[in-house]
Amino acid sequence: MGKEGLQVIHAGYCKTGTKSVNAMLTQLGYKVCDAPEAIYRHWEDWERIANGEKPNEVLQKLFGAGNPDEYTACVDLPHFAFWEILLKQFPDAKVILAIRDEDKWANSVVKHLAVEREQFKEMGWWRLHSGIYKWVFNHSSRAVGLYMDWIRPLSIGAESRNFYGENMDLYRLKYRQHNQYVMNNCPKDKLLIWRIEDGWEPICKFLGKPVPDGPLPHCNRLGGVIKDLENSVDYQAMVRKQTISIVLRLAIIAATGYGWFKGLVQPHLQVEESMPFNWKMLAAGVAFLFTMRHL
Structure with missing residues (x-):
């Protein structure tokens, strides 16, 4: 595995167990492109997509057969917002829609945003002081700016003006709209609707993989995404530069x-x-x- 191109598209919204799905797919032998790779390794490609510069060619470069990083699966932002476009580009791929109780999802979002604002200062610097930030952090601001102004709004929409608040009514609406759209428009033979409590078996059956021994991996609890980002080789490389x-x-x-x-x-x-x-x-x-x- 590794040269076939994109085989699995995770269309589940952020905070529906995306890091656990990443770990599961990795354990099943897939090479996964997650949000840190998209933002800090491939930000120039996603900027071209954002600007409409031959976006289909860029997606083929990122995920087509023989792609340089040998990706065969993708999860989280910006990928879940592109599930339909990706499926058109890679019609042999399968789509997993992870869903979660809406109230639990909303609580998780609130906690996640609080952790981001406390620990990931670059986001606040960009939103509140972008002119200074772009001059001082001339390299990292390109990726962070793309994330804050284009990739992040794919998930939460327009952000609060002061960066420190959130309108959960709007976030809940976007969450429901996304899930319902996937359910209504993804071909049924290509779609698995999955909850994390369903465990290994539905995903393995859907993908034609044997069920691994051991429990389901649980990742990104209590805001661990920030620590995961700090451990990202792509983020570390950009920080060094x-x-x-x-x-x-x-x-x-x-x-x-x-x-x-x-x-x-x-x-x-x-x-x-x-x-x-x-x-x-x-x-x-x-x-x-x-x-x-x-x-």
């Missing part, structure tokens, strides 16, 4: 300031007749802009 960029920019600013103070770098452009431009200042500016874009 962002840290290097910030350190280099601070070093350039410090070196330029020191040189200016010591008279090694003059504030004006014309230094002498034989050197009409201050190449040191120009080099510092070019290096600074390069780190903003590439490092």
